[in-house]
Amino acid sequence: MKVLVPVKRVIDYNVKARVKADQTGVDLANVKMSMNPFCEIAVEEAVRLKEKGVATEVVIVSIGPAQAQETIRTALAMGGDRGILITSDADLEPLAVAKLLAAVVAEENPNLVLMGKQAIDGDNNAVGQMLSALLGWPQATYASAVDISGSTAKVTREVDGGLQTLDVDLPAVVTADLRLNEPRYASLPNIMKAKKKEIASKAVADYGVDVAPRLKVLKVTEPAKRSAGIKVETAADLVSKLNTAGVL
Amino acid sequence: MAVLVVADNDNAHLRDATHKTVTAALKISGDVDVLVLGSGAKGVADQAAKIAGVRKVLLAESDALGHGIAEAQADAVLALAGNYDAILVPATSGGKNFAPRVAAKLDVAPISDIVEVVSADTFTRPIYAGNALETVQSSDAKKVITVRPTAFAAAAEGGSASVETVGGADATTRFVSEEMVKSDRPELAAAKIVVSGGRAMGSAEEFQRVIEPLADKLGAAVGASRAAVDAGYAPNDYQVGQTGKVVAPALYVAIGISGAIQHLAGMKDSKVIVAINKDADAPIFQVADFGLVADYKTAVPELMDALTAAGK
Numbered sequence: 365m366k367v368l369v370p371v372k373r374v375i376d377y378n379v380k381a382r383v384k385a386d387q388t389g390v391d392l393a394n395v396k397m398s399m400n401p402f403c404e405i406a407v408e409e410a411v412r413l414k415e416k417g418v419a420t421e422v423v424i425v426s427i428g429p430a431q432a433q434e435t436i437r438t439a440l441a442m443g444g445d446r447g448i449l450i451t452s453d454a455d456l457e458p459l460a461v462a463k464l465l466a467a468v469v470a471e472e473n474p475n476l477v478l479m480g481k482q483a484i485d486g487d488n489n490a491v492g493q494m495l496s497a498l499l500g501w502p503q504a505t506y507a508s509a510v511d512i513s514g515s516t517a518k519v520t521r522e523v524d525g526g527l528q529t530l531d532v533d534l535p536a537v538v539t540a541d542l543r544l545n546e547p548r549y550a551s552l553p554n555i556m557k558a559k560k561k562e563i564a565s566k567a568v569a570d571y572g573v574d575v576a577p578r579l580k581v582l583k584v585t586e587p588a589k590r591s592a593g594i595k596v597e598t599a600a601d602l603v604s605k606l607n608t609a610g611v612l
Numbered sequence: 613m614a615v616l617v618v619a620d621n622d623n624a625h626l627r628d629a630t631h632k633t634v635t636a637a638l639k640i641s642g643d644v645d646v647l648v649l650g651s652g653a654k655g656v657a658d659q660a661a662k663i664a665g666v667r668k669v670l671l672a673e674s675d676a677l678g679h680g681i682a683e684a685q686a687d688a689v690l691a692l693a694g695n696y697d698a699i700l701v702p703a704t705s706g707g708k709n710f711a712p713r714v715a716a717k718l719d720v721a722p723i724s725d726i727v728e729v730v731s732a733d734t735f736t737r738p739i740y741a742g743n744a745l746e747t748v749q750s751s752d753a754k755k756v757i758t759v760r761p762t763a764f765a766a767a768a769e770g771g772s773a774s775v776e777t778v779g780g781a782d783a784t785t786r787f788v789s790e791e792m793v794k795s796d797r798p799e800l801a802a803a804k805i806v807v808s809g810g811r812a813m814g815s816a817e818e819f820q821r822v823i824e825p826l827a828d829k830l831g832a833a834v835g836a837s838r839a840a841v842d843a844g845y846a847p848n849d850y851q852v853g854q855t856g857k858v859v860a861p862a863l864y865v866a867i868g869i870s871g872a873i874q875h876l877a878g879m880k881d882s883k884v885i886v887a888i889n890k891d892a893d894a895p896i897f898q899v900a901d902f903g904l905v906a907d908y909k910t911a912v913p914e915l916m917d918a919l920t921a922a923g924k
Contacts, residue, residue: 380873381740390744402855458712459721484854487739488724493682493712502785503682505709508848518788522848524705524801524857525622526792528680532785542838542855543848578721579748582734587745590880593901599914602886603922605902611805611863611884612830612924 365475365534367410367419369444370465371403371426373435374485381485387583390485399435402480404442405540408547409510410478411443418512419476421445425468427452427461433563441550441558450566452575458486460575462494467571469499474535476517481506481539496537504532508543613641613732616696618689618711619660620704623650623678626659628802629702631766633759637700638665638767639729645670646773647692649685651678654775661773668773674780676787680706683783686713691779693718693754698732703758704801715756722756723748727763741854741877761801762860762881793849795834800850803833805863806879808852811839812868812889812908819845822912823867829919835859835879837869853878867908871896888912 375381376396384391399407413419424444426432429451436447450464469477477496482489496503504510504519508527511518512534520529522541532538550558568575596602606612615637620627630646637644646660647670657671670692676684689699689710699714701707703725715722727745728736734749735757800806807830809823819840827834836846838853852859854877864882869875871887871894879885880899887900890907897903904911 375740377874381743383744390740457721459716459719462716482855485740487741487854488712488722489708490712490715490722490724493709494716494722497686497713497716502783503709503713504785505682506705522705523680523790524849526790526847526849528790529788530681530785531788542842578752579723579750582747582749584739585745585747587738587742587880590885590899590901593885593897593899593903595897595903595905597904598918599904599911600918600921602902602904602915603918606863606884606886607922609884609901612919612922 365419366421366423366472367413368423368425368469368472368474368477369406369410369439370477370479371407371424371435371439372400372483373397373426373428373432374400374483377401377484383584383586387585389581389584397431399438400480400483402482402540404547405542405544406478406480407439407442407444408545409540412545413512414443423448423472423474425450425465427456427464429453436563437558438550440561441555442548446561447563448566449563450568452568456575457577457579458488458490458494459578460573461491462498463573463575464568464571465491465495466498467573476534477537479537479539481541492537492539499537502532502536504530504536505539506541507538508541510538510544613697614643614645614695615641615698615700616692617644617646618699618701618707619646619648619656620702620707621648621650621653621656623653624655626656628766629704629761630660631663632761632764633700633702634663634666634767635764636726636729636759640698640732643667647672647689649677649688651675657775661775662769662771664768664771666771666773669775670778671775672778672780674782676783677780679787681783681785681787682710682713683785684781685710686717687781688779689714690717691781696754698755698757701758703760707758711756711758718754718756720752720754720756721750722758723750724758725760726757727760741873742880743873760858762858793847797827798831798833800833800835801857801859803859803861805830805832806835806852806859806861807832807865807867808835808837808869809840809846809867810837810869811843813840813845816845822908826912826916829916829924837875866896866900867912869896870894871899
């Protein structure tokens with residue numbers, strides 16, 4: 365079976381985002397960018413499915429600026445077979461991304477879309493759910509275990525309060541949570557081999573999808589700063605301070 | 613304008629996140645209805661009817677709704693969507709699961725995890741792990757919004773809305789099983805005090821030995837950093853942070869937690885933050901109101917003694 369894995373190029377998770385002085389957005393100039401951590405987990409799971417003989421082909425797709433090609437190369441070095449880059453300089457909303465991915469699914473006919481549960485920049489946690497709704501497929505979000513047998517997938521999900529296990533019929537959309545696996549590092553030989561793998565180059569216009577933004581960003585501001593705290597010397601001192609603050 | 617709030621419940625209890633979402637809804641419009649999705653959830657609907665400001669309560673029941681299957685939940689909401697200008701869902705794991713499905717079927721852009729209602733079409737939400745706040749204006753005729761419960765006060769009790777039964781919905785996705793963490797402590801997301809442990813604990817036994825008695829003494833919920841969860845010291849459900857739970861208690865006590873960006877995203881709106889860490893340069897001290905630079909092994913027993921001495 366074929367697995368499609370959407371990946372996103374985002375600010376590196378270790379970098380603290382800085383808001384631009386003119387409040388138009390977050391300053392991404394000269395900031396280290398990487399593959400979204402949840403996307404790495406989705407790629408890893410897809411490659412493991414291939415290694416188990418469950419998946420036959422792993423197709424990586426990314427929508428973003430030309431540099432998103434590097435993100436696709438990383439996924440190919442981890443074990444993806446080929447890539448599709450849909451170039452877009454605009455920062456597309458989840459609805460537009462879901463529509464573009466639905467169009468890619470219509471072309472590629474995968475049996476499974478495996479993707480991250482959320483991107484660490486927009487923190488929307490929406491594209492996977494929206495894609496499955498647009499396709500009319502079942503969804504299994506926040507997956508911490510995926511077990512595929514025949515035409516169904518048994519997916520264990522992380523929910524408030526514990527874990528839930530669902531049986532979904534394929535094709536389906538599964539979104540990965542942190543606990544699903546530990547992504548591998550690409551080895552140097554694999555990075556070299558990935559350079560030879562094919563990446564199809566597409567444009568948003570190729571898919572005839574309406575990507576007009578529905579949300580207008582009025583401003584982006586810094587959250588209120590916490591006033592500087594104090595260091596206390598002893599536990600007893602701490603308790604008396606907390607009593608004074610009225611929180612005990 | 614009419615607003616539909618989808619209740620957070622476990623078929624028996626209405627959760628506090630619903631009251632907080634009603635508060636956000638009342639800032640948009642005075643006409644707020646609550647939809648309860650579940651199975652055998654009449655009691656939940658009755659509880660929702662008591663929230664002050666609620667116009668009426670709609671109860672939709674089926675097996676799939678009782679198990680929180682997103683496809684069924686989205687279908688049940690969509691069946692009613694024609695009557696509403698905005699649909700508000702608490703940003704819990706259940707709410708985040710089905711709300712985007714509703715938005716996609718309505719062809720509108722969902723607005724996730726709002727922390728402020730600026731006006732009926734303008735909302736503020738955190739992005740980049742809470743390091744920036746984005747104010748967005750929606751041009752969609754219908755809004756689908758998830759609400760961060762910790763950002764809103766709970767709506768008061770004292771209402772007496774009527775309860776109406778509406779159609780349930782089914783799905784092809786099948787529920788297999790669930791495994792819930794049993795706890796007598798307050799629920800993490802709604803607790804007034806949270807005591808969290810990090811990687812420094814070193815083992816699950818140590819985590820339980822150190823963190824749990826302190827939490828019990830304070831009547832607090834127990835949280836954990838991702839490092840502690842990944843290492844197996846605490847269940848996943850305890851994780852506080854960008855990808856775990858977002859909490860904003862009156863008091864948050866971080867023990868042996870360095871304070872990575874992703875952890876701070878889940879707790880930096882707490883009223884008072886206390887950090888106990890032996891590394892004086894740990895980033896957690898930059899957000900802590902009260903910091904104690906000490907090894908938790910000595911500091912926590914001392915803290916327990918000091919609490920006892922203070923009559924706790």
